[in-house]
Amino acid sequence: MSKWTLGIIGGSGLYEIDGLEDRREEQVETPWGAPSDTLVRGRIGEVELVFLPRHGKGHRLTPTEVPYRANIAALKAAGVTDILSISACGSLKEEYVPGHFVAADQFIDRTFARDKTFFGAGMVAHVSMAHPICPRLSELAAQAVEASGAMLHRGGTYIAMEGPQFSSLAESKLYRQWGCDVIGMTAMPEAKLAREAELPYAILCMVTDYDCWREETEAVSVTNVLEIMGHNSAIARKSVVKLAERLSGTERTPDPSGTDTCLDYALITAPDARDPKLVEKLRVIAGRAL
Numbered sequence: 555m556s557k558w559t560l561g562i563i564g565g566s567g568l569y570e571i572d573g574l575e576d577r578r579e580e581q582v583e584t585p586w587g588a589p590s591d592t593l594v595r596g597r598i599g600e601v602e603l604v605f606l607p608r609h610g611k612g613h614r615l616t617p618t619e620v621p622y623r624a625n626i627a628a629l630k631a632a633g634v635t636d637i638l639s640i641s642a643c644g645s646l647k648e649e650y651v652p653g654h655f656v657a658a659d660q661f662i663d664r665t666f667a668r669d670k671t672f673f674g675a676g677m678v679a680h681v682s683m684a685h686p687i688c689p690r691l692s693e694l695a696a697q698a699v700e701a702s703g704a705m706l707h708r709g710g711t712y713i714a715m716e717g718p719q720f721s722s723l724a725e726s727k728l729y730r731q732w733g734c735d736v737i738g739m740t741a742m743p744e745a746k747l748a749r750e751a752e753l754p755y756a757i758l759c760m761v762t763d764y765d766c767w768r769e770e771t772e773a774v775s776v777t778n779v780l781e782i783m784g785h786n787s788a789i790a791r792k793s794v795v796k797l798a799e800r801l802s803g804t805e806r807t808p809d810p811s812g813t814d815t816c817l818d819y820a821l822i823t824a825p826d827a828r829d830p831k832l833v834e835k836l837r838v839i840a841g842r843a844l
């Protein structure tokens with residue numbers, strides 16, 4: 555029977571998870587360097603969990619400095635089958651109130667100072683990002699949040715900005731005109747790299763503020779983000795436990811949207827034009843398809 559191994563990437567305010575049996579820490583290294591921190595592993599029922607705080611313990615790394623490739627490669631090497639990201643986000647919509655959760659299903663990537671692919675010269679891949687979120691995992695996560703007592707919105711577009719500064723008023727208004735729903739600094743290139751590593755990815759956005767577009771509200775600051783996060787992170791931790799309990803004892807069938815095997819349609823470099831060194835490096839994340 556195929557088991558679930560959930561990778562949980564915790565964002566701002568979420569530096570640990572609850573309820574782990576057989577808890578252990580693993581310091582790992584990948585061909586793309588060290589991940590943000592040691593991996594924390596354990597079990598809830600029959601589900602294995604691997605937790606990684608995105609900014610490191612104590613929130614040491616800026617959104618630009620997060621080693622996204624090492625993080626995804628470390629989770630893949632740890633045997634993770636699916637990744638749930640939990641992120642603090644600003645709201646770009648009146649009805650997405652601070653304290654609510656959004657299971658976003660689309661992204662606009664406005665980041666520009668990050669390594670966005672595992673591939674490169676000597677092994678080129680083009681994965682589809684038309685549907686960046688795994689509907690199965692997203693729905694399971696959404697139900698877990700609802701069961702934890704929080705308001706959850708299904709679907710929404712997350713715009714990823716470079717940061718670390720928050721947006722200007724003109725930018726915030728522009729993103730609203732573009733139809734974006736929430737704003738954050740980290741889901742890209744994380745979701746792209748998860749796709750390249752054939753890992754189904756879903757995100758729970760914890761709405762912490764109204765960014766700066768809403769005249770009635772004070773513009774976002776770390777102080778108001780952390781204030782809301784105090785409450786939200788308890789809900790997020792409860793949701794992870796509920797998700798794992800729900801999956802425990804169930805078989806993990808292949809991801810219905812095909813992410814488990816997406817590299818079958820993505821590798822373009824002819825076998826005799828491949829760089830053997832890069833191919834070797836890629837084994838960790840793409841070994842199945844190489």
Ligand SMILES: CSC[C@H]1O[C@H](OP(=O)(O)O)[C@H](O)[C@@H]1O
Pocket residue numbers: 564565566567608609616617640641642643717738739740741776779
């Ligand atoms: C502390 S506010 C800005 C910070 O919070 C979000 O982090 P994460 O996505 O890791 O939860 C946002 O993306 C920024 O990095």
Ligand SMILES: Nc1ncnc2[nH]cnc12
Pocket residue numbers: 642643644645715720721737738739762763764765766774779
């Ligand atoms: N308003 C905002 N902009 C970008 N990232 C955020 N994370 C939390 N709130 C945010």
